[in-house]
Amino acid sequence: MKNFAKNNRYTVMLFVWMAAVLLFFTITKASTLWQVSTWQGIVMQFPEFGVMTIGVMFPFITGNIDMSFVALGDFATLIMAKYLNAHWVDGTSTGSPMGYIMTGILIAMIICIAGGIINGLLITKLGIPAVMATIAMQLVWQGLSIALTNGNTVSGLPELYTEIGHSNVLGFIPYPLFIFIIMAVIAGLLLKFTVFGEKLYMCGTNVKACHYSAINTDRVITVSFVLCAVWSCVGALLMVSTMASAKADYGTSYVMRVILILVLAGVLPDGGTGKIHDVVLSVIIVQIIGSGVNMFSNLNAYYANLIWGALLLLVLILSTKMGADGFHFKKKKAAKAA
Amino acid sequence: MAEEYLLQMSGICKSFAGVHALDHVNFHVRPGKVMCLAGENGCGKSTLVKIISGVYTRDEGKVVFEGNEITKITPAEATRLGIQVIYQDLSIFPNLTVMENLAINSEITDGRKIVNRKRWEETAKTALSKIDCKIDLYAKMGELSVADKQLVAICRALLFNAKLIIMDEPTTALTKREVEALFNTVRQLRDQGIAIMFISHKTEEIFEISDDVCIMRNGKNVFEGPTKDLTPRDFAYYMTGRELTDDHFIPKKISKEPVLKVEHLSAGRYYNDVSFELHKGEILGITGLLGSGRTELALSLFGLLKPTSGTINLRGRDVKIKSPMEAQKLKIGYVPEDRLTEGLCMAQSIADNIELASLKRISGNGFTLNHKKIFEDAATWVKKFSIATDDPHKYAQTLSGGNQQKIVLAKWLSNDLDVLILNGPTVGVDIGAKQDIHHLVHQLANDEGLAVIIISDDLSEVVENCSRVIVMKEGQIVGHLDADEVSEANILQIIH
Numbered sequence: 001m002k003n004f005a006k007n008n009r010y011t012v013m014l015f016v017w018m019a020a021v022l023l024f025f026t027i028t029k030a031s032t033l034w035q036v037s038t039w040q041g042i043v044m045q046f047p048e049f050g051v052m053t054i055g056v057m058f059p060f061i062t063g064n065i066d067m068s069f070v071a072l073g074d075f076a077t078l079i080m081a082k083y084l085n086a087h088w089v090d091g092t093s094t095g096s097p098m099g100y101i102m103t104g105i106l107i108a109m110i111i112c113i114a115g116g117i118i119n120g121l122l123i124t125k126l127g128i129p130a131v132m133a134t135i136a137m138q139l140v141w142q143g144l145s146i147a148l149t150n151g152n153t154v155s156g157l158p159e160l161y162t163e164i165g166h167s168n169v170l171g172f173i174p175y176p177l178f179i180f181i182i183m184a185v186i187a188g189l190l191l192k193f194t195v196f197g198e199k200l201y202m203c204g205t206n207v208k209a210c211h212y213s214a215i216n217t218d219r220v221i222t223v224s225f226v227l228c229a230v231w232s233c234v235g236a237l238l239m240v241s242t243m244a245s246a247k248a249d250y251g252t253s254y255v256m257r258v259i260l261i262l263v264l265a266g267v268l269p270d271g272g273t274g275k276i277h278d279v280v281l282s283v284i285i286v287q288i289i290g291s292g293v294n295m296f297s298n299l300n301a302y303y304a305n306l307i308w309g310a311l312l313l314l315v316l317i318l319s320t321k322m323g324a325d326g327f328h329f330k331k332k333k334a335a336k337a338a
Numbered sequence: 339m340a341e342e343y344l345l346q347m348s349g350i351c352k353s354f355a356g357v358h359a360l361d362h363v364n365f366h367v368r369p370g371k372v373m374c375l376a377g378e379n380g381c382g383k384s385t386l387v388k389i390i391s392g393v394y395t396r397d398e399g400k401v402v403f404e405g406n407e408i409t410k411i412t413p414a415e416a417t418r419l420g421i422q423v424i425y426q427d428l429s430i431f432p433n434l435t436v437m438e439n440l441a442i443n444s445e446i447t448d449g450r451k452i453v454n455r456k457r458w459e460e461t462a463k464t465a466l467s468k469i470d471c472k473i474d475l476y477a478k479m480g481e482l483s484v485a486d487k488q489l490v491a492i493c494r495a496l497l498f499n500a501k502l503i504i505m506d507e508p509t510t511a512l513t514k515r516e517v518e519a520l521f522n523t524v525r526q527l528r529d530q531g532i533a534i535m536f537i538s539h540k541t542e543e544i545f546e547i548s549d550d551v552c553i554m555r556n557g558k559n560v561f562e563g564p565t566k567d568l569t570p571r572d573f574a575y576y577m578t579g580r581e582l583t584d585d586h587f588i589p590k591k592i593s594k595e596p597v598l599k600v601e602h603l604s605a606g607r608y609y610n611d612v613s614f615e616l617h618k619g620e621i622l623g624i625t626g627l628l629g630s631g632r633t634e635l636a637l638s639l640f641g642l643l644k645p646t647s648g649t650i651n652l653r654g655r656d657v658k659i660k661s662p663m664e665a666q667k668l669k670i671g672y673v674p675e676d677r678l679t680e681g682l683c684m685a686q687s688i689a690d691n692i693e694l695a696s697l698k699r700i701s702g703n704g705f706t707l708n709h710k711k712i713f714e715d716a717a718t719w720v721k722k723f724s725i726a727t728d729d730p731h732k733y734a735q736t737l738s739g740g741n742q743q744k745i746v747l748a749k750w751l752s753n754d755l756d757v758l759i760l761n762g763p764t765v766g767v768d769i770g771a772k773q774d775i776h777h778l779v780h781q782l783a784n785d786e787g788l789a790v791i792i793i794s795d796d797l798s799e800v801v802e803n804c805s806r807v808i809v810m811k812e813g814q815i816v817g818h819l820d821a822d823e824v825s826e827a828n829i830l831q832i833i834h
Contacts, residue, residue: 209679
């Protein structure tokens, strides 16, 4: 048990966080918090950015960052929406609806994979720092989306598709949650039980040493961005389904939220660390806080950002003290003593 | 001087979290003498220095400086007494000029608020003149060589009227020639009556420069006295606590056909027209000063630097090595110069580091990976190389330099290799581990018929381990010594 706590300091910390958050809202808003509808809302809302968070985890582990994933997902789903619109007039399709939807998703997926490859190549082959490269790509994708739609919403999507966001699997698991679970499990398996996962963590710790150990580090990093794009695509597809429309700026606030969640989960921007179950826990905590803040109906919605910001600061302070950084700091001291 | 000793320390104890870093250490420095503090990594040398300089407070023991007992040392007090420490990182400001680096301390201690260029220049000039050091006052500190930076750090120490200068492993990053220059400066200081405490674990240096030696092992001092009372053999014994045997490499079986043949290989400004052969079962030494192109040559053989002309022939076939991945496929392994940046993922486990280059083999199918297998395979290497750890799950950074180097070696030897290139295999490694590594390489060449290249500027290492030696200078091969000609004198003659 003691060993578990030592090896999973973030998991322990996150459970403490979750207990603290639940306790806080139980004290202040017990009646609203423990309603079924509140929890239905929570499990409906977190999957879209939750899936994206898991995606961004891949480049994070290699010590890189992706700022373009939301814009890329928006662009890809916009193209999909345009494609579906073209084959869908007044709710009737010109062919098999399922076939069109599948083709649409495939198109979105191909665009995202291409976007991921571009990110990877900019960073590995041209040596542009990941933050710079992906911020530039974010502007490119968003610019393309706006140019394509004049900033307007593209709606009129087939019901078969928009239903996904609101229906249940096996009658009780909301579809978005189901997809989130699948994407989390796949990511977890990739990270823990594949050669690629191992390389991802090693590259994040010391990319040069990995290159000197005959690992194709450029490929590992590029693949991490492609995976990020694929997961973001799934997130964006969910988003479009719940919104029943696509738009150039859906989910732009997710970029910062995703980074907050990852840091909270111990997926540190330096690379080499992070566990999937911590990220899932972190996603849920952040959603509970988000929903919790909304329960105060008399609270001005303009305070939401302030609360978020304060939380980020608190998380950073505490995780630096408790987390890997604090650990390193002690190590260095001990090394000097020797 | 009336006092026989400048600094006397007796019965010094210090523990960290219950572990004795220093256990009743006795230690004396005579004025105007060079005293060497020697010991393997982690024996407590740095702790002792930090107690002298006031960074740590001792738990027990007596310190007498110039006849006065000092009860409590603080860093400020140490400076006032005339104790100056030059740490390995030199504590300089790389973005400032030499002049600013020299003058800044006295400006601050004098509490001056306004910059006066003239006064700064004067302070800096006085400082440099103390050891007749000719360095451009306006050069940026970061652009100087390590040796010059060190001189500036020494000059800065002299500005505080230092009576005792402590140098923490000053020679680690220096070339042979720079070490000579540093030693001249040290002798100069000694003749001016300044006591020097020199921390090192290199045998030759200690015998060359020191008047007195104090050897530490596991937090205790095991020898203290004049250097002339000590033989190198005794020294090695005190350092490691075991008898070391002379272990020259004698090749048992050298293949007739060369496994690697390099012909007229050139790479731009790095090296030019290099040709040599390497046979199975032999150890070839490549030596030369820093910047002689020896590292770049190794990088080319490992696919990290593209040659501009010439051929590399491996097992009778011309090959182009474009990446470390291809080098690995061609059964070439490379242990890099800098463990920290090129060799290891410090914040990952020992096991993960050992298996880093053999993930494909561990996996079997190239996709799925069983972490238990990584651990089991790594455990066999930990045992085989006697890597000092109780648990391969621990981070690589928990190990000492020698054990870290063994990890890097294990990483490559767990691959099926024909050619192994070792670049500075024992830099920053203590004597005991150094011997282990050399022994291991001998075994590999003799028993498994590996062809080994050792690149090193540690001449005794080259002479002891290599059956043939190539000397490089300014990118070219300037000498080729066969087994019967290999000696330190011969190599030095070619280098200079």
